[in-house]
Amino acid sequence: MALLEVTDLRTHFFTREGVVQAVDGVDFSLERGKTLGIVGESGSGKSVTALSIMGLIPRPPARIVSGSVVFDGRDLTALSESELEDIRGKDIAMIFQDPMTSLNPTLKIGTQITEVMKRHLGVSDEEARKRAVDLLEEVHIANAADRLNDYPHRFSGGMRQRVMIAIALACNPKLLIADEPTTALDVTVQAQVLDLLEELRDSHEMAMIIITHDMGVVAEAADDIAVMYAGQIVERAGVLDLFDRPEHPYTEALLGALPQIEGEGIREGRLTAIPGRPPDLVDPPPACRFAPRCPYANRNDSCTTEPPELREIRAGHWVRSAHPASERAAHAQGAPA
Amino acid sequence: MTAFIIRRIFWTIPVILLVIFMTFVLMRQIAGNPFRQTERAVPEAIQRNLEEKYGLDKPWYMQYLLYVRGVATFDLGPSLVLRNRTVNDIVKDHFPNSIQLGGLAFLFAVVFGIPLGVIAALRHNSSVDYGAMAFANVGFAVPNFLLGTLLIYLFAIRWGDTFGLPTSGWATWKHKVLPVIALGTGPMAIFARIVRGTMLETLQQDYVRTAKAKGLRWRRVVLVHVLRNSLIPVVTAAGPLLGFIVTGSFVVELIFGIPGIGRYYVTAVQARDYSVVMGVTVLLAIIIIVANLVVDILYGILDPRTREART
Amino acid sequence: MAVNPSQEAVRGAPGEPRSAGAPVRQSSLWRDAWRRYVKNRGAVAAALVFFLLLLYCFAVPGFWKIPGIWTSLRDVDPYQIDFPNAYASPSLAHPFGTDNFGRDLFARTALGGQISIAIGFGATLAILLIGVVYGAISGFAGGKLDNGMMRFLDALYGLPYLPFAIITLAIVGVVNFWTMVVALSIASWFTAARIVRGQIITLKQNDYVRAARAVGARWYRVLGRHLLPNTLGVLIIAIFLELPGVILGEAFLSFIGLGINPPDASWGSMAQDGRDAYRRAPHIIIVPSIAIATLVLCANFIADGLRDALDPRTRES
Numbered sequence: 001m002a003l004l005e006v007t008d009l010r011t012h013f014f015t016r017e018g019v020v021q022a023v024d025g026v027d028f029s030l031e032r033g034k035t036l037g038i039v040g041e042s043g044s045g046k047s048v049t050a051l052s053i054m055g056l057i058p059r060p061p062a063r064i065v066s067g068s069v070v071f072d073g074r075d076l077t078a079l080s081e082s083e084l085e086d087i088r089g090k091d092i093a094m095i096f097q098d099p100m101t102s103l104n105p106t107l108k109i110g111t112q113i114t115e116v117m118k119r120h121l122g123v124s125d126e127e128a129r130k131r132a133v134d135l136l137e138e139v140h141i142a143n144a145a146d147r148l149n150d151y152p153h154r155f156s157g158g159m160r161q162r163v164m165i166a167i168a169l170a171c172n173p174k175l176l177i178a179d180e181p182t183t184a185l186d187v188t189v190q191a192q193v194l195d196l197l198e199e200l201r202d203s204h205e206m207a208m209i210i211i212t213h214d215m216g217v218v219a220e221a222a223d224d225i226a227v228m229y230a231g232q233i234v235e236r237a238g239v240l241d242l243f244d245r246p247e248h249p250y251t252e253a254l255l256g257a258l259p260q261i262e263g264e265g266i267r268e269g270r271l272t273a274i275p276g277r278p279p280d281l282v283d284p285p286p287a288c289r290f291a292p293r294c295p296y297a298n299r300n301d302s303c304t305t306e307p308p309e310l311r312e313i314r315a316g317h318w319v320r321s322a323h324p325a326s327e328r329a330a331h332a333q334g335a336p337a
Numbered sequence: 338m339t340a341f342i343i344r345r346i347f348w349t350i351p352v353i354l355l356v357i358f359m360t361f362v363l364m365r366q367i368a369g370n371p372f373r374q375t376e377r378a379v380p381e382a383i384q385r386n387l388e389e390k391y392g393l394d395k396p397w398y399m400q401y402l403l404y405v406r407g408v409a410t411f412d413l414g415p416s417l418v419l420r421n422r423t424v425n426d427i428v429k430d431h432f433p434n435s436i437q438l439g440g441l442a443f444l445f446a447v448v449f450g451i452p453l454g455v456i457a458a459l460r461h462n463s464s465v466d467y468g469a470m471a472f473a474n475v476g477f478a479v480p481n482f483l484l485g486t487l488l489i490y491l492f493a494i495r496w497g498d499t500f501g502l503p504t505s506g507w508a509t510w511k512h513k514v515l516p517v518i519a520l521g522t523g524p525m526a527i528f529a530r531i532v533r534g535t536m537l538e539t540l541q542q543d544y545v546r547t548a549k550a551k552g553l554r555w556r557r558v559v560l561v562h563v564l565r566n567s568l569i570p571v572v573t574a575a576g577p578l579l580g581f582i583v584t585g586s587f588v589v590e591l592i593f594g595i596p597g598i599g600r601y602y603v604t605a606v607q608a609r610d611y612s613v614v615m616g617v618t619v620l621l622a623i624i625i626i627v628a629n630l631v632v633d634i635l636y637g638i639l640d641p642r643t644r645e646a647r648t
Numbered sequence: 649m650a651v652n653p654s655q656e657a658v659r660g661a662p663g664e665p666r667s668a669g670a671p672v673r674q675s676s677l678w679r680d681a682w683r684r685y686v687k688n689r690g691a692v693a694a695a696l697v698f699f700l701l702l703l704y705c706f707a708v709p710g711f712w713k714i715p716g717i718w719t720s721l722r723d724v725d726p727y728q729i730d731f732p733n734a735y736a737s738p739s740l741a742h743p744f745g746t747d748n749f750g751r752d753l754f755a756r757t758a759l760g761g762q763i764s765i766a767i768g769f770g771a772t773l774a775i776l777l778i779g780v781v782y783g784a785i786s787g788f789a790g791g792k793l794d795n796g797m798m799r800f801l802d803a804l805y806g807l808p809y810l811p812f813a814i815i816t817l818a819i820v821g822v823v824n825f826w827t828m829v830v831a832l833s834i835a836s837w838f839t840a841a842r843i844v845r846g847q848i849i850t851l852k853q854n855d856y857v858r859a860a861r862a863v864g865a866r867w868y869r870v871l872g873r874h875l876l877p878n879t880l881g882v883l884i885i886a887i888f889l890e891l892p893g894v895i896l897g898e899a900f901l902s903f904i905g906l907g908i909n910p911p912d913a914s915w916g917s918m919a920q921d922g923r924d925a926y927r928r929a930p931h932i933i934i935v936p937s938i939a940i941a942t943l944v945l946c947a948n949f950i951a952d953g954l955r956d957a958l959d960p961r962t963r964e965s
Binding site: 054056060081082084085086087088089090093094096098101102103104105106107115116119120151153164167 | 462542543544546547548549550551552553554555557561562565566569639640641
């Protein structure tokens with residue numbers, strides 16, 4: 001049984017301007033010890049998906065309207081707030097995008113690490129502090145014992161992110177969700193943090209979900225990738241297969257927008273941008289949501305009339321499109337190159 | 338940290354001197370020599386004696402320096418109207434009452450205002466929030482002379498039998514209830530508004546989201562992560578709030594017949610008892626300035642970021 | 649990836665994104681702010697009430713002087729003493745009742761309002777003037793002068809204005825509009841100075857100022873197009889923040905007995921008149937107090953509304 005199974009998750013935001021369908025039908029599953037990368041542009045719903053799993057969506061405007069999130073056999077959407085509180089930080093941990101603001105500036109780092117352990121593991125102060133020192137060493141922070149008494153503003157961005165990781169690992173969670181863990185960091189530091197995450201995933205035997213808009217990050221770190229667009233998953237496959245033979249026009253466009261230094265099929269000239277903007281999620285396109293920007297959609301197709309389903313086009317490779325790449329190659333006639 | 342404190346203290350001294358100077362200059366404008374202006378005619382010789390005794394025959398800068406020395410040694414000089422009493426005496430008689438009134442009002446404001454703000458923030462946009470804020474807004478807008486008068490009318494007169502509260506005076510605890518409410522409602526409203534504002538802001542912060550993601554119980558998140566950080570800006574508001582209470586006390590003491598320094602101040606001005614006026618003004622100013630100092634230091638303690646940043 | 653000409657046809661569907669090439673509608677800071685302000689119902693209501701209050705204060709006593717307009721409806725003189733009718737409760741003839749001299753309170757409150765509001769705005773402008781000068785010098789100078797000026801301000805921060813106002817009035821001996829303005833502003837400008845200086849510092853360091861200078865804009869252009877419009881917003885908010893304090897201050901001074909001399913009136917002096925008679929004729933003290941409270945409440949709401957409108961990042965929802 002998979003560690004995490006998300007089925008038809010829909011999270012909507014009920015605002016004065018209308019209902020924002022931020023996440024509208026997301027399915028995936030994650031095995032123990034594996035890493036899933038969720039990619040997409042801003043507003044695609046990736047962060048909301050992660051927050052929905054944890055039950056951290058802001059409850060007045062937002063609500064999980066349907067779907068299930070089964071973690072270790074329990075449906076998280078059916079649990080009470082206090083039951084969720086028991087799971088957060090202990091079985092599922094999350095780290096966020098901006099390490100500068102994600103730590104409480106008025107509490108010592110040591111307190112922020114030990115409070116998780118005292119909450120979930122019931123250990124003594126001394127025991128918690130010892131473990132905190134071990135954790136800081138695991139994330140490669142020098143002088144760990146002294147650093148426990150420092151405040152966050154004494155740490156650099158990269159170090160703060162590592163502290164966040166240490167906090168997340170404190171209770172040995174089964175799943176770690178990393179929401180844009182490297183976006184706010186310098187490029188050199190990014191690599192270090194990613195390496196650290198990989199190392200820890202192996203040593204702790206954790207499953208991981210990495211959310212990012214950066215294809216380069218997931219190419220390194222993930223086993224499987226899910227591409228999200230406008231609140232839906234539009235393609236899902238193993239990492240090598242996705243990069244080698246992408247199916248969905250959007251994925252192709254994303255990969256085409258990557259600067260490449262060398263390799264086959266290197267594109268000369270400009271980076272291709274995707275024309276248009278993501279749709280308004282209050283009133284999304286009725287059928288295929290990518291259709292307005294898709295180079296292959298045309299009036300005669302089902303693209304504007306019927307929403308495409310997520311189908312398995314080959315083993316382990318799912319796509320939500322009426323014009324996946326392999327089918328386009330087969331129907332070369334009539335379709336522009 | 339200690340460097341910060343010392344620097345801060347260092348800067349208050351010139352300010353205090355300046356305030357004394359400003360008051361001194363202002364007072365001298367009212368009249369050069371009070372003795373020549375009193376209704377009772379004072380014979381020349383006696384006048385000269387008096388001037389000498391009070392040091393009024395010396396040049397103004399000498400008078401200023403003498404006065405400053407007096408302030409430093411807690412000697413505020415003699416009263417110019419009540420010949421047998423010094424300013425210190427008058428202050429000793431009246432000031433404690435005002436301090437008590439102000440202190441209780443401040444306590445009232447803190448005890449009722451902060452929880453009000455916290456509840457309003459936690460139940461944001463609900464009827465509790467709107468109700469609390471409406472109450473706070475009205476509490477601030479209604480001038481305290483009206484509030485005081487209404488309180489007296491309702492609780493001491495109309496329903497006097499049920500409550501048994503007196504209309505004026507300051508003797509027993511019963512005397513203190515109404516004036517404290519009248520004086521403390523405005524500051525309470527200010528506290529509630531500020532606390533609600535800072536809490537709402539803090540609740541949006543990323544580190545609160547992190548705290549929730551850690552699975553910490555909501556009570557701990559609110560008390561340790563949210564409230565602590567929200568109260569810091571509230572501390573900075575405490576300084577001006579003290580000034581607000583001082584101002585309000587002038588009126589409240591008048592309405593409730595409380596023998597405090599605020600009520601005496603106006604009489605002193607009208608009676609042209611300049612040394613009392615000066616002495617009390619300087620005293621009030623020093624208290625506020627010291628309060629600001631304490632608040633600043635407290636702020637440095639509470640928010641570790643400012644300790645190093647402040648020059 | 650070629651652009652499909654039939655993309656045009658697809659673009660008609662609902663929910664389609666705005667085309668990347670369509671021009672963005674021009675809208676200035678003020679228009680955006682106005683739109684945001686208008687969305688805030690509380691602020692709009694407050695502004696309306698404020699305006700009505702102003703209308704009441706300046707139209708009612710004024711109109712009766714113009715023959716034919718008001719005199720046909722009401723013929724009341726706020727100065728007219730009428731002892732037999734003193735302490736009368738609100739009635740049709742006197743909607744707010746009469747005061748201890750029998751003067752109609754409806755007209756008198758309006759008259760008092762003129763003076764209270766005039767003093768309020770006058771003192772507020774004085775405070776802002778001093779504050780702008782001090783804050784601008786400190787902000788533009790920077791360095792040690794700025795540091796010193798701010799340290800000085802820090803220490804003076806919470807000083808109560810009332811004792812200094814009292815002393816000032818005692819010095820001058822006379823209480824009229826100008827002396828009140830001076831008295832009330834003499835020790836109330838500290839916050840305004842701090843705000844102005846803060847604004848100038850942020851603007852000086854702001855990226856768009858640097859950008860403007862990087863493209864070679866002259867300093868007066870930078871000042872006029874960038875610094876001033878933003879500071880103006882902050883100043884307008886500051887006006888509505890200071891107004892309540894000043895109005896209450898004038899009321900306090902009058903209540904203590906240092907107010908406007910009769911037969912003129914301000915709301916504070918009217919309240920003082922009503923103080924002794926509060927048992928038999930509470931309306932005499934209640935009416936002007938409610939007027940004060942209304943003005944204060946409106947100013948607070950307007951200030952909040954303006955703050956939200958001009959800087960939406962600070963919104964709470």
